[in-house]
Amino acid sequence: MKLATKIIIALLLGAVVGIILNVTSPDLFSKLNTFLFGPLGTIFLNLIKMLVVPIVFFSLTLGVAGLGDPKKLGRIGAKTISFFLITTAIAIIIGLVLALVIKPGTIGTYDTSAAEYSAQKAPSISDTLLNIIPTNPVQAMAEGNMLQIIAFSILVGLGITMLGKKADALLKVVEQGNDLMMYLVNLVMKFAPYGTFGLIAGAIGSQGWDAIKAMGLYMIVVILALFIHTIVTYGAAIALLAKRNPLTFFKDFSEVMLVAFSTSSSNATLPVSMDVAQRKLKVPEPISSFVQPLGATINMDGTAIMQGVATVFIAQVYGNDLSLTQLLMVVLTAVLASIGTAGVPGVGLIMLAMVLQTVGLPVEGIALILGIDRLLDMIRTAVNTTGDAACAVIVTETEKKHGKIEAPHSEVSV
Numbered sequence: 001m002k003l004a005t006k007i008i009i010a011l012l013l014g015a016v017v018g019i020i021l022n023v024t025s026p027d028l029f030s031k032l033n034t035f036l037f038g039p040l041g042t043i044f045l046n047l048i049k050m051l052v053v054p055i056v057f058f059s060l061t062l063g064v065a066g067l068g069d070p071k072k073l074g075r076i077g078a079k080t081i082s083f084f085l086i087t088t089a090i091a092i093i094i095g096l097v098l099a100l101v102i103k104p105g106t107i108g109t110y111d112t113s114a115a116e117y118s119a120q121k122a123p124s125i126s127d128t129l130l131n132i133i134p135t136n137p138v139q140a141m142a143e144g145n146m147l148q149i150i151a152f153s154i155l156v157g158l159g160i161t162m163l164g165k166k167a168d169a170l171l172k173v174v175e176q177g178n179d180l181m182m183y184l185v186n187l188v189m190k191f192a193p194y195g196t197f198g199l200i201a202g203a204i205g206s207q208g209w210d211a212i213k214a215m216g217l218y219m220i221v222v223i224l225a226l227f228i229h230t231i232v233t234y235g236a237a238i239a240l241l242a243k244r245n246p247l248t249f250f251k252d253f254s255e256v257m258l259v260a261f262s263t264s265s266s267n268a269t270l271p272v273s274m275d276v277a278q279r280k281l282k283v284p285e286p287i288s289s290f291v292q293p294l295g296a297t298i299n300m301d302g303t304a305i306m307q308g309v310a311t312v313f314i315a316q317v318y319g320n321d322l323s324l325t326q327l328l329m330v331v332l333t334a335v336l337a338s339i340g341t342a343g344v345p346g347v348g349l350i351m352l353a354m355v356l357q358t359v360g361l362p363v364e365g366i367a368l369i370l371g372i373d374r375l376l377d378m379i380r381t382a383v384n385t386t387g388d389a390a391c392a393v394i395v396t397e398t399e400k401k402h403g404k405i406e407a408p409h410s411e412v413s414v
């Protein structure tokens with residue numbers, strides 16, 4: 001049986017077991033969650049998180065060394081960042097329009113008097129940008145600070161290129177390190193079905209169904225916007241810019257979407273996502289290793305959609321009409337907020353506080369959507385990772401006219 005099929009079966013099984021236990025026996029659920037679902041999920045998450053830092057370092061260093069030309073890196077960087085920014089803006093606009101048309105906050109009653117939420121301090125954008133340069137790369141790796149690891153790996157890769165023959169042995173080490181990590185990803189993924197089962201059973205079993213019913217329309221609007229963005233924006237981008245068949249893209253990438261769905265973390269999904277992009281989507285290593293780690297850190301279209309819908313929803317619940325200027329502010333701040341959102345579960349909601357504050361909406365409104373955000377996080381994380389892969393495919397295809405890209409000593413080339 002194929003791995004993707006096994007993961008789907010585990011996911012469905014986890015959902016069914018979670019729902020049954022939630023409805024029939026919450027006591028049994030909490031015991032099983034402590035001793036079975038929780039541990040299975042944590043083992044899987046730890047196994048893949050274990051690989052994230054070394055994979056980003058080895059493969060990005062190798063990738064940059066493989067490009068061999070800083071100009072090429074600049075061009076790929078510019079394309080990647082433009083794609084990230086434009087698609088994120090489109091994502092928020094889709095979310096805003098749907099929320100304004102369907103008006104989820106005006107139907108039903110929401111108790112705002114009990115709403116309490118203290119906003120955690122979101123890092124400022126200028127701090128984030130200045131912090132890209134690590135003062136201590138070892139610390140950056142120990143803390144898993146993705147942007148800093150990316151910056152360091154790019155410099156090491158450039159250095160290896162510039163030193164040429166002198167750094168040959170080092171290049172070999174990086175290359176073999178990379179092969180080793182890819183091997184480990186495949187090994188660890190053998191545990192994915194069990195991990196998925198544990199994660200989904202735990203997540204679904206702990207939901208309060210009353211909360212879901214009460215927030216049904218809001219959830220439908222978010223999910224609809226996520227769906228439209230994936231199919232229309234990414235589908236069209238793949239067809240028009242990469243001139244590839246979108247259906248094949250989605251089919252090849254579906255295994256990664258499932259992992260993103262069950263882990264709710266772009267970072268944790270990264271090793272699998274890069275592996276599938278390189279093997280199935282035929283993205284050359286240098287492009288995959290540059291675009292995907294960067295995307296997992298700054299490109300969060302699914303999160304941006306949630307932030308757009310949530311802002312309009314909260315405005316509606318509090319009886320506040322957003323002006324056109326305020327809506328434009330939402331687009332701008334949500335793009336920034338999604339850049340600042342780390343690829344781990346639930347951070348999108350913390351960054352939402354920043355968007356609400358900019359347009360003068362009560363941050364306590366977040367309390368209304370807190371209860372059901374765990375479920376939406378699963379779906380938006382799948383969209384977040386898909387956006388990164390779509391970008392990698394588009395950069396691959398548009399780079400073809402500039403000649404061949406290949407990793408040094410590697411067979412993967414375009």
Ligand code: ASP
Nearest residue numbers: 265266343344346347348
């Ligand atoms: N969980 C999301 C991710 O990792 C981020 C978020 O929206 O909370 O991509």
